[in-house]
Amino acid sequence: MKKYDVIIIGAGNGGLAAAATCAKAGLSTLLLERHNIPGGSASSFVRGRFEFEPSLHELAGVGSSETEVGSIEDMFIRMGGDVQWHTHDSTFRLVVPAKEGDKDTFINEDGVEVTVDARMPVGFRNFAKKLNEIVPGSYDSCMAAFDLSTRMFKAFECLDDPSKLPGSLKDVPDIMRMTSHTMKEALDTLGMPKKAQDIFNTYWCYMGSPASQFDFLYYMCVLHSYVKNGTGIPHMRSHEMSMALDKVIRDHDGEIWYNSEVTKVIVKNGKPAGVVINGEKEVYGKYFICNSYPYAVFKDLFDKNDIPAKQLKMLNARKTACSLTTVYLGMNVTKEQLGIKDYSIFIAPDSDSDKQYDAAQNYFSNYCIINCLNEIIPDCTPEGTCQLFLTTMTFGDVMKDIEPKDYKKFKTKIAKDMIETCERALNISITPYIEEIEIALPPTFARYLNTPLGTPYGYMLEKWDSMLPRTIQYMSDQPFDNFFFCGASQERGDGYGCAYYTGEKAGGIVVKKIKGGK
Amino acid sequence: MADLKSLTLKKFIPLLSGRQARFDSAAAKFPDFSDQASVIAKALHPKRQYLKIAEVKEIAPDCKSFTLVPDPEKGTKELAYFGAGKYLTVFETINGMPATRAYSISSSPKDSLEGRYVLTIKLVEGGLVSRYIFDTWEVGTSVEVSAPSGNFEYQPLRDAKKVICLAGGSGITPFLSMANAIADGDEDFEMTLLYGSRNYECILFREELEELEKKCDKIKVVHVLSEKTKRGVKGIEKGFITAELIKKYAPEDEPYSVFLCGPQQMYEFVDKELEKLGLAKKYIRHEMFGEFHNPSTQADYPEGVPEKVKITVTVQDKTYIVFGSSGDSVMQILEKSEIPVPARCRSGECGFCHSRLISGEIYVPKHLEYRRLADYKFGGFHPCCSFPLTNLEIIVPAAK
Numbered sequence: 001m002k003k004y005d006v007i008i009i010g011a012g013n014g015g016l017a018a019a020a021t022c023a024k025a026g027l028s029t030l031l032l033e034r035h036n037i038p039g040g041s042a043s044s045f046v047r048g049r050f051e052f053e054p055s056l057h058e059l060a061g062v063g064s065s066e067t068e069v070g071s072i073e074d075m076f077i078r079m080g081g082d083v084q085w086h087t088h089d090s091t092f093r094l095v096v097p098a099k100e101g102d103k104d105t106f107i108n109e110d111g112v113e114v115t116v117d118a119r120m121p122v123g124f125r126n127f128a129k130k131l132n133e134i135v136p137g138s139y140d141s142c143m144a145a146f147d148l149s150t151r152m153f154k155a156f157e158c159l160d161d162p163s164k165l166p167g168s169l170k171d172v173p174d175i176m177r178m179t180s181h182t183m184k185e186a187l188d189t190l191g192m193p194k195k196a197q198d199i200f201n202t203y204w205c206y207m208g209s210p211a212s213q214f215d216f217l218y219y220m221c222v223l224h225s226y227v228k229n230g231t232g233i234p235h236m237r238s239h240e241m242s243m244a245l246d247k248v249i250r251d252h253d254g255e256i257w258y259n260s261e262v263t264k265v266i267v268k269n270g271k272p273a274g275v276v277i278n279g280e281k282e283v284y285g286k287y288f289i290c291n292s293y294p295y296a297v298f299k300d301l302f303d304k305n306d307i308p309a310k311q312l313k314m315l316n317a318r319k320t321a322c323s324l325t326t327v328y329l330g331m332n333v334t335k336e337q338l339g340i341k342d343y344s345i346f347i348a349p350d351s352d353s354d355k356q357y358d359a360a361q362n363y364f365s366n367y368c369i370i371n372c373l374n375e376i377i378p379d380c381t382p383e384g385t386c387q388l389f390l391t392t393m394t395f396g397d398v399m400k401d402i403e404p405k406d407y408k409k410f411k412t413k414i415a416k417d418m419i420e421t422c423e424r425a426l427n428i429s430i431t432p433y434i435e436e437i438e439i440a441l442p443p444t445f446a447r448y449l450n451t452p453l454g455t456p457y458g459y460m461l462e463k464w465d466s467m468l469p470r471t472i473q474y475m476s477d478q479p480f481d482n483f484f485f486c487g488a489s490q491e492r493g494d495g496y497g498c499a500y501y502t503g504e505k506a507g508g509i510v511v512k513k514i515k516g517g518k
Numbered sequence: 519m520a521d522l523k524s525l526t527l528k529k530f531i532p533l534l535s536g537r538q539a540r541f542d543s544a545a546a547k548f549p550d551f552s553d554q555a556s557v558i559a560k561a562l563h564p565k566r567q568y569l570k571i572a573e574v575k576e577i578a579p580d581c582k583s584f585t586l587v588p589d590p591e592k593g594t595k596e597l598a599y600f601g602a603g604k605y606l607t608v609f610e611t612i613n614g615m616p617a618t619r620a621y622s623i624s625s626s627p628k629d630s631l632e633g634r635y636v637l638t639i640k641l642v643e644g645g646l647v648s649r650y651i652f653d654t655w656e657v658g659t660s661v662e663v664s665a666p667s668g669n670f671e672y673q674p675l676r677d678a679k680k681v682i683c684l685a686g687g688s689g690i691t692p693f694l695s696m697a698n699a700i701a702d703g704d705e706d707f708e709m710t711l712l713y714g715s716r717n718y719e720c721i722l723f724r725e726e727l728e729e730l731e732k733k734c735d736k737i738k739v740v741h742v743l744s745e746k747t748k749r750g751v752k753g754i755e756k757g758f759i760t761a762e763l764i765k766k767y768a769p770e771d772e773p774y775s776v777f778l779c780g781p782q783q784m785y786e787f788v789d790k791e792l793e794k795l796g797l798a799k800k801y802i803r804h805e806m807f808g809e810f811h812n813p814s815t816q817a818d819y820p821e822g823v824p825e826k827v828k829i830t831v832t833v834q835d836k837t838y839i840v841f842g843s844s845g846d847s848v849m850q851i852l853e854k855s856e857i858p859v860p861a862r863c864r865s866g867e868c869g870f871c872h873s874r875l876i877s878g879e880i881y882v883p884k885h886l887e888y889r890r891l892a893d894y895k896f897g898g899f900h901p902c903c904s905f906p907l908t909n910l911e912i913i914v915p916a917a918k
């Protein structure tokens with residue numbers, strides 16, 4: 001019977017990157033996916049005359065004139081994946097509508113009374129200048145933060161070789177300081193005014209953890225990339241990125257089997273030896289890379305006696321990160337007719353990110369991100385139309401009081417609340433022009449991603465379990481010496497780039513174990 | 519720069535040992551936590567539902583209603599709830615050949631909570647699957663179906679409050695479910711049903727529809743009969759569903775939606791009539807009409823297509839060579855060669871049969887074109903609505 005060098009469970013972003021890495025290195029590679037298309041979250045779907053992007057808000061570091069080492073585009077170039085990129089010279093716009101009793105409010109360009117309306121540009125200096133315009137006296141602290149993140153990226157290279165750690169990190173003590181302190185501690189120390197911090201922290205929701213929890217280093221990774229490079233998007237929704245990697249794998253004689261769900265991991269002599277597919281077919285391999293979540297894997301694929309105790313302890317010690325609710329809208333008018341001028345607008349009930357997090361503990365808290373893809377790809381929908389997607393996040397089991405039979409009505413209610421929040425905050429009218437609508441709640445993500453609570457974000461990156469310690473302890477966190485996890489559940493949490501990174505890294509570990517060398 | 523040095527470095531090393539200590543002190547048992555999101559996902563989208571036939575009713579000489587109930591012995595304890603308008607895909611094996619068909623659920627969502635779905639199936643002339651169902655499905659027969667699927671549902675944020683529903687023949691089934699849902703209070707819109715039948719005797723569910731109309735003032739039923747009728751019966755229109763007729767029943771001063779479900783010929787006729795009304799696209803919604811046949815009748819079908827084609831198909835680690843007629847879809851050719859194909863809607867829409875075209879050319883009727891942009895770039899296609907124009911080399915996912 002054929003025994004593969006490596007079997008990869010799940011063709012999400014991590015699994016695709018892992019399989020491409022292994023296949024390119026000449027390993028006999030089998031990628032198994034329970035769905036009929038690759039990508040997991042990185043996909044697309046068609047409703048009427050619209051093709052929607054299901055998950056991607058923005059990529060940092062694609063389509064710029066100089067491709068950075070370690071960027072997503074760099075990975076696609078190295079892999080040989082053919083993707084057409086679009087870029088946009090903006091980061092985000094934060095709009096905080098005024099509440100009763102708010103002081104320092106003003107009427108913004110849309111005629112809405114707000115406490116904050118910050119449209120932030122690309123480029124460290126531009127960003128700092130703009131922040132300084134809105135909050136005088138914030139320029140120096142903003143530049144100081146970017147200076148730290150610039151040095152941090154240089155120091156990152158040594159992170160990819162955990163054997164050097166933590167010794168070599170002593171040469172870059174700032175990194176250890178950055179990961180040992182929260183955003184607030186660090187920005188306070190740099191002397192950034194509170195209001196500027198609020199704007200600075202706008203991307204906190206991309207982390208899946210509140211700003212009081214994640215460390216300065218982790219957040220700066222994200223903000224630095226977006227401010228440096230602006231927003232990038234693939235031309236054909238993220239389905240193009242996944243299909244491009246699928247092609248790379250096949251072109252290097254890797255096999256991909258779709259509709260092929262791993263229903264059991266076969267353990268022999270205390271180690272994974274093979275998998276059962278769709279409850280009937282067995283295949284064997286030397287190494288395994290798993291893009292599925294530890295929770296789902298140990299719950300459904302392993303005999304209880306075969307699960308290492310540490311894995312159970314890890315599951316109990318960690319908190320599942322947030323889940324999302326997304327409303328996809330195909331509009332029968334253009335973005336100009338709607339009055340939308342930005343790609344990415346964050347509408348928040350309060351400027352303080354910790355208060356935003358507290359509010360998000362309830363189902364819908366008037367926190368909503370609205371994206372208009374036509375702003376970046378003008379012809380991504382037929383003439384005279386545009387597409388929008390609205391996103392909000394939730395923490396914990398927010399569905400606990402909802403029965404399956406009430407789900408459809410609940411879904412519509414949440415979507416209505418989100419649409420109306422955007423209408424009010426931007427003083428525009430959306431509802432009359434909806435030609436297509438699809439609504440995804442945590443059960444939707446649970447269905448497609450098979451993650452606990454429907455999270456696409458992995459485990460909460462709390463301060464005690466943040467990116468740097470996860471990276472340093474990656475090997476000892478793995479359940480067997482021939483079984484490696486990749487994807488959002490691992491060291492970098494959610495995000496396309498993070499998932500590709502962990503997949504490529506896991507693939508690299510297997511290649512090294514089989515072929516030796518670096 | 520501000521005083522970064524004031525942040526202590528000592529916090530870092532304990533971070534590593536602290537993390538391990540945190541894991542060490544946690545319980546070594548499988549975590550048990552409430553996860554209603556996954557519960558809902560599994561309840562509404564089971565991979566398969568194993569059912570039994572509890573009742574068979576002949577509602578017309580060529581039309582039967584089958585009541586399906588859970589088969590707990592095979593693992594289905596309760597039925598998946600659904601939104602009115604959804605369909606079930608039925609999985610059958612006919613003389614060794616895997617076959618699937620999608621049928622709209624004609625019963626109400628509420629019935630499913632009491633463990634009942636009704637599928638109303640019309641015998642199609644020359645139809646393989648409907649013939650098989652008519653011949654073999656009886657009380658006690660086991661039936662395997664998908665989760666409720668499809669997008670033909672009322673959506674209050676998109677559709678108008680008033681909906682003109684245009685049904686032809688057995689296309690009444692999703693509307694019967696919707697009407698029941700309105701009467702049960704599970705859907706909230708005003709339905710005017712223009713239901714086209716050949717003659718009075720051919721009308722399916724006439725009495726049920728009458729009762730619903732009586733019970734609920736949000737439902738109005740108008741029969742449109744193409745053949746001559748005996749007498750003037752109240753609520754009956756003669757002829758076809760035309761623009762004029764729709765106008766007659768449509769509200770004058772507010773927007774309305776039009777929902778269509780019926781045979782291919784009805785869509786061809788009614789779509790032209792709808793154009794005259796100049797409705798915005800968002801107000802017109804079609805249910806799929808099932809499998810498409812005879813591609814060569816289409817204006818854009820190319821000339822000189824060979825009658826017989828060879829398909830080299832890889833499924834997981836097996837490769838087969840099969841031959842078939844270019845008049846059949848790729849899916850039909852594979853099924854006739856007894857190769858199971860993942861199939862659901864058979865109309866291109868659901869994307870479940872998404873496969874890979876390695877070489878060769880296919881024809882896809884325009885109105886069944888649901889490929890994604892990147893599919894064109896990388897060879898993704900849907901075998902259920904793709905017709906071979908040349909010999910093909912394809913990769914198809916496992917049917918599960």
